[in-house]
Amino acid sequence: MPAYTRATFDQVMVPNYAPGAFLPVTGKGSRLKDRSGRVLIDFAGGIAVNSLGHCHPAVVKALERQARRLWHVANFCANEPALELASKLVAKTFAERVFFCNSGAEANEAALKLARRVASDREIAKGKRPDVAKRHGIVAFTNAFHGRTLFTVTATGQKKYLEGYGPLPAGIRHVPYNDLAAAKAAITNRTCAVIVEPMQGEGGVTPATKAFLKGLRKRCDETGALLVFDEVQTGAGRTGALYAYMKFGVTPDILTTAKGLGAGFPIGAMLTTAKLAKHFTVGSHGTTFGGNPLACAVGSAVVDLIASRKVLAGVDKRHAAFVKGLERINAKYGVFREIRGMGLLLGCELVPAHAGKAKDLVALAEKHGVMLLQAGPDVLRFAPSLVIPLADVKEGLNRLGKAVAEHCAATR
Numbered sequence: 001m002p003a004y005t006r007a008t009f010d011q012v013m014v015p016n017y018a019p020g021a022f023l024p025v026t027g028k029g030s031r032l033k034d035r036s037g038r039v040l041i042d043f044a045g046g047i048a049v050n051s052l053g054h055c056h057p058a059v060v061k062a063l064e065r066q067a068r069r070l071w072h073v074a075n076f077c078a079n080e081p082a083l084e085l086a087s088k089l090v091a092k093t094f095a096e097r098v099f100f101c102n103s104g105a106e107a108n109e110a111a112l113k114l115a116r117r118v119a120s121d122r123e124i125a126k127g128k129r130p131d132v133a134k135r136h137g138i139v140a141f142t143n144a145f146h147g148r149t150l151f152t153v154t155a156t157g158q159k160k161y162l163e164g165y166g167p168l169p170a171g172i173r174h175v176p177y178n179d180l181a182a183a184k185a186a187i188t189n190r191t192c193a194v195i196v197e198p199m200q201g202e203g204g205v206t207p208a209t210k211a212f213l214k215g216l217r218k219r220c221d222e223t224g225a226l227l228v229f230d231e232v233q234t235g236a237g238r239t240g241a242l243y244a245y246m247k248f249g250v251t252p253d254i255l256t257t258a259k260g261l262g263a264g265f266p267i268g269a270m271l272t273t274a275k276l277a278k279h280f281t282v283g284s285h286g287t288t289f290g291g292n293p294l295a296c297a298v299g300s301a302v303v304d305l306i307a308s309r310k311v312l313a314g315v316d317k318r319h320a321a322f323v324k325g326l327e328r329i330n331a332k333y334g335v336f337r338e339i340r341g342m343g344l345l346l347g348c349e350l351v352p353a354h355a356g357k358a359k360d361l362v363a364l365a366e367k368h369g370v371m372l373l374q375a376g377p378d379v380l381r382f383a384p385s386l387v388i389p390l391a392d393v394k395e396g397l398n399r400l401g402k403a404v405a406e407h408c409a410a411t412r
């Protein structure tokens, strides 16, 4: 293969991303290597996707085994890996039925379409004409992120992601996150769904309060709206529970999962109850690749690993190591206003003096050999492998410390 570089990107790719100069060609565990042999410690995890690091042997084995058996059958055939993964998800969560797709946005698209459909069916059952059915309202939250399809990006609601794409799907409104009074007022008997992240990822690594999620559950029960938890980022072990709803003790009606579920192989899923699932009648929704045997064989191996007590307890241990190391950096440089998050989704909000500098710090960190993420202009975000070796946590934080030192020296 010719030696491609970052420059090739500008010649052949649609310019909707702005990748850095580092071009990894191999990955092992929590380390990424480019052609020149330069190694970065990976605290980004492909944005909370590489839940078991890069090329985890058990996952590679599952993929190779399935690659020799069966790659694809259309949805008019069931397949064993999909049935196996669905069975595992049903056994380990509140869900009784699973719909597979290929991404987080598709999982949310399915969730919102299902909610609309349930509401419409119920209104028709009460004798309303389909064209006058009115229960289509969706309540979402400020700073949310739900994906980039037109429906899910409208639920995301951020202006910068919506410009130029109108007309947008109607019926979606936003209220401030963690503001139960505002949510209660917005959720009425015209609302079919409330979609919420138990912890906002892209929006700044902001956990919900328990009272907020409990209050949403109660209000949904009072009004008949469905509660949708978008666990695309918080799911698959990320918070130290298989799904974050388990940590909060609040059970949704519909849950969406993707990112970490495939540990790097594209897969998404919508989980729900049998009672709600039945509204997706034959032909009412679908996707060609949903339930793909390769994706599901990988997902199945991933779930076996991440649902184990060893891995989940390891997330808490690594969380503690991160917090301790980040506090140490902060004691020296005073750059973080708050260190927050759950499990291995952590955020460091910068103090006002360094506001807006998250991007610069991510670039400096890369220069010093550690890859991290931002969550908005003011927050550094960490979403590493759930099994990142503690030695890599330590070394990565050392490198981050050097980046922070250089940043502080330059801005003094």
Ligand SMILES: *Cc1c(COP(=O)(O)O)cnc(C)c1O
Binding pocket: 102, 103, 104, 105, 106, 108, 145, 146, 147, 148, 197, 201, 202, 230, 231, 232, 233, 234, 258, 259
């Ligand atoms: C990443 C993300 C999505 C979108 O997932 P895609 O796979 O990019 O479509 C949706 N919701 C949340 C909370 C996410 O973090």
